[in-house]
Amino acid sequence: xxxxxxxxxxxxxxxxxxxxxxxxxxxxxxxxxxxxxxxxxxxxxxxxxxxxxxxxxxxxxxxxxxxxxxxxxxxxxxxxxxxxxxxxxxxxxxxxxxxxxxxxxxxxxxxxxxxxxxxxxxxxxxxxxxxxxxxxxxxxxxxxxxxxxxxxxxxxxxxxxxxxxxxxxxxxxxxxxxxxxxxxxxxxxxxxxxxxxxxxxxxxxxxxxxxxxxxxxxxxxxxxxxxxxxxxxxxxxxxxxxxxxxxxxxxxxxxxxxxxxxxxxxxxxxxxxxxxxxxxxxxxxxxxxxxxxxxxxxxxxxxxxxxxxxxxxxxxxxxxxxxxxxxxxxxxxxxxxxxxxxxxxxxxxxxxxxxxxxxxxxxxxxxxxxxxxxxxxxxxxxxxxxxxxxxxxxxxxxxxxxxxxxxxxxxxxxxxxxxxxxxxxxxxxxxxxxxxxxxxxxxxxxxxxxxxxxxxxxxxxxxxxxxxxxxxxxxxx
Numbered sequence: 001x002x003x004x005x006x007x008x009x010x011x012x013x014x015x016x017x018x019x020x021x022x023x024x025x026x027x028x029x030x031x032x033x034x035x036x037x038x039x040x041x042x043x044x045x046x047x048x049x050x051x052x053x054x055x056x057x058x059x060x061x062x063x064x065x066x067x068x069x070x071x072x073x074x075x076x077x078x079x080x081x082x083x084x085x086x087x088x089x090x091x092x093x094x095x096x097x098x099x100x101x102x103x104x105x106x107x108x109x110x111x112x113x114x115x116x117x118x119x120x121x122x123x124x125x126x127x128x129x130x131x132x133x134x135x136x137x138x139x140x141x142x143x144x145x146x147x148x149x150x151x152x153x154x155x156x157x158x159x160x161x162x163x164x165x166x167x168x169x170x171x172x173x174x175x176x177x178x179x180x181x182x183x184x185x186x187x188x189x190x191x192x193x194x195x196x197x198x199x200x201x202x203x204x205x206x207x208x209x210x211x212x213x214x215x216x217x218x219x220x221x222x223x224x225x226x227x228x229x230x231x232x233x234x235x236x237x238x239x240x241x242x243x244x245x246x247x248x249x250x251x252x253x254x255x256x257x258x259x260x261x262x263x264x265x266x267x268x269x270x271x272x273x274x275x276x277x278x279x280x281x282x283x284x285x286x287x288x289x290x291x292x293x294x295x296x297x298x299x300x301x302x303x304x305x306x307x308x309x310x311x312x313x314x315x316x317x318x319x320x321x322x323x324x325x326x327x328x329x330x331x332x333x334x335x336x337x338x339x340x341x342x343x344x345x346x347x348x349x350x351x352x353x354x355x356x357x358x359x360x361x362x363x364x365x366x367x368x369x370x371x372x373x374x375x376x377x378x379x380x381x382x383x384x385x386x387x388x389x390x391x392x393x394x395x396x397x398x399x400x401x402x403x404x405x406x407x408x409x410x411x412x413x414x415x416x417x418x419x420x421x422x423x424x425x426x427x428x429x430x431x432x433x434x435x436x437x438x439x440x441x442x443x444x445x446x447x448x449x450x451x452x453x454x455x456x457x458x459x460x461x462x463x464x465x466x467x468x469x470x471x472x473x474x475x476x477x
Contacts, residue, residue: 001044003253004207004466011041016260020187027155031181034158034261041163042127049125052090057160059086060135064149064156067142076143083139091132094124096328127167129325133292135160138174140296147175155181164257168250168474170268170288177263185262195259197441197455202252204458206472207465209427210246213238214470216417221389224399229406230414232399234421236382239389241424244273246473247286252439271435273381273428274359276373278342279352281381289325293318308348315347316340326388331396335387342380358435 001007015037023033043050063083070076138156141147150156159178165171220227220235227235248269255265268288275281282290301314316337323336346352359374360366366374383400390396434440444451 001041002471003250003257004203004470007044012257012260019261024187027182027184030185031152031154031158034163034181035154035161038158038161038163038166042161042166045126046123049128052094052125052128053131053161054157056087056090056132056135057157059083060139060160061149061153061156063139064142065151067139068149080139080143083136087132087136091128094128130169130171131160131166133171133289134174137171137292137296138178141173141175147178150178150182152182162258162263164261164263165254165265168247168254168472169286170251170254170266171292172265172288176266180263187262191259191262194442195256197444198252198256198259198439200256200455200458200462201439201441202249202254202256203462205245205249205252205427208461209423210242210249210473211465211470212420212423213242213245216420217242217389221399224395224402227402227406229403231417232403232406234414234417236386236399236403238417238420238424240273240378240382240385241427243385243388243473244269245427250472250474267438270438271358271431273378274374274432274435275377276355276359276370277346277351277377278339278380279346280355281377282339282343283356289322293322297321304347312344312347315343319343329391330393331387331390334393334396335384338384338387342384361436 001011019030019033019037023029039050039053042053060083063079067076067079070079138147138149138159142149156178159172159174159181162172162177217235217239220231220238224232224235251268255268258265266288268286270284270287272281272284275284298314298318301317302310303314304311306314319336319340320333321336322339323332323334326332326335343352346354355373359370365371386399387393387396390399430440434442437443441454444454
């Protein structure tokens with residue numbers, strides 16, 4: 001079920017009304033209702049994949065209880081390996097089987113050997129990368145003795161399958177989201193109003209900006225061989241904003257929806273394109289994933305508390321695995337390794353923790369140094385996005401090569417993209433003005449008539465822009 005679909009437009013108010021009126025209390029009614037609603041939401045795509053969520057839920061629930069009882073180190077490690085094996089095994093099979101088989105065939109073909117294996121068509125279950133990491137945080141944290149396991153199976157199952165963030169995050173930690181299922185929740189008008197505003201902002205970003213940009217991006221990337229550099233640069237920039245508005249738009253809708261039901265999810269994006277270096281970018285982009293890799297991969301490998309060589313190895317591993325997490329394609333691995341290449345100089349110079357505040361904090365405009373840093377960071381990020389968007393490495397390299405060699409045609413072909421470029425500029429200016437807020441519509445302080453005029457305009461443009469329910473980009477991951 002898509003957030004931007006008619007089905008969800010009916011589903012959400014229905015679930016909201018039943019949740020607060022028919023199942024308002026106690027938790028023994030409220031949590032089962034959330035669980036059923038979440039399974040209905042996910043099963044709308046393909047009910048057969050509910051079995052995978054249930055397997056992960058049952059395994060990690062039982063492993064969590066056994067981890068608390070086990071005292072021997074070898075038993076605890078075996079239990080953790082069981083959780084990792086089941087969850088990562090399912091993820092690996094459904095997400096990477098075809099990738100590894102194709103890579104194996106290509107490797108032998110390069111040596112002159114032709115292999116004709118039996119073909120198995122593997123369909124990728126929506127959201128498997130997200131809920132797998134979410135449930136793994138539970139067993140890993142119990143293994144580390146950071147949290148206690150819960151005996152409330154329904155609450156745990158609802159935590160794993162919570163429908164607002166089930167499909168594309170944020171990837172919540174058991175230590176922060178699970179306790180919210182274990183305590184009474186009361187309706188709050190102010191939280192609900194804030195949730196509706198965030199849902200509206202997320203839908204606007206997805207439908208009015210991302211989906212409009214997608215039309216131009218698809219056309220430019222499909223015909224890049226015949227287009228001049230100026231248009232290719234626009235295509236690169238447009239995709240940067242398309243994926244940002246698409247993914248952060250989903251996160252806004254998820255966070256806002258959770259607010260309606262009395263839950264608080266973590267901020268997943270915090271104005272990443274105003275970052276002054278690539279390290280700051282990764283503290284602001286897909287925060288739930290980057291912090292997950294930090295806590296469960298980078299730090300266990302030794303983080304930066306080891307020799308410089310091993311620390312660099314850890315950095316490269318994290319960025320490479322991050323790329324692989326996004327998809328079974330060498331383009332994603334190249335995207336991750338390219339970001340590692342950007343990050344390494346900052347790490348060696350010790351400047352990766354330089355920018356921990358907002359750009360131009362307390363001021364309207366950034367300094368020349370900050371502006372230069374923002375432009376440079378956005379530029380290298382856009383170049384990396386080409387690998388993320390291109391269907392193959394060869395096409396990614398050809399696209400970038402044409403950017404630097406196709407200037408003979410000047411600005412030919414850019415006029416037709418001018419309206420959407422102005423939309424991007426206006427959106428960027430709005431985000432800059434409100435960059436100190438969680439999202440631009442958050443806790444508005446301007447007069448009521450201004451607020452409702454803004455809400456009306458955003459709603460109007462969102463409705464007229466919703467000609468079709470386009471999937472969110474990160475559903476494929």
